[in-house]
Amino acid sequence: MKVTVTARHTDISPNVRQRARELINRVAKKAHRPHRADVILDLDHDSHIAEFHLHFAKGQTKVSTAEAPDFLTALDRAADKLENHLDKKNPESTRRAG
Numbered sequence: 001m002k003v004t005v006t007a008r009h010t011d012i013s014p015n016v017r018q019r020a021r022e023l024i025n026r027v028a029k030k031a032h033r034p035h036r037a038d039v040i041l042d043l044d045h046d047s048h049i050a051e052f053h054l055h056f057a058k059g060q061t062k063v064s065t066a067e068a069p070d071f072l073t074a075l076d077r078a079a080d081k082l083e084n085h086l087d088k089k090n091p092e093s094t095r096r097a098g
Helices: 014-028 072-088
Strands: 004-006 034-043 047-055 059-066
Touching: 004 014, 014 034, 014 047, 014 072, 034 072, 047 072, 059 072
Parallel strands: 004 034
Antiparallel strands: 034 047, 047 059
């Protein structure tokens, strides 16, 4: 899986970039065959924002966003949101008896 880490309006340290890659790889293990992952880090008026985009076949994309006082916390929160989203069952895929 190809992972891209992008920083907007700021520069990020190598350890933040490495942490982003570690988290997206951990989350991707719960997904069914993701093709690509994008991590976008943005600094907006002293607010650190992390976005995870996980791309699947047939154009499906799962996105999570989190805001925190620093990038490491924002990354952890966004990863937790994406993990929870992937853990939830898709109600459209469940079949009802009847």
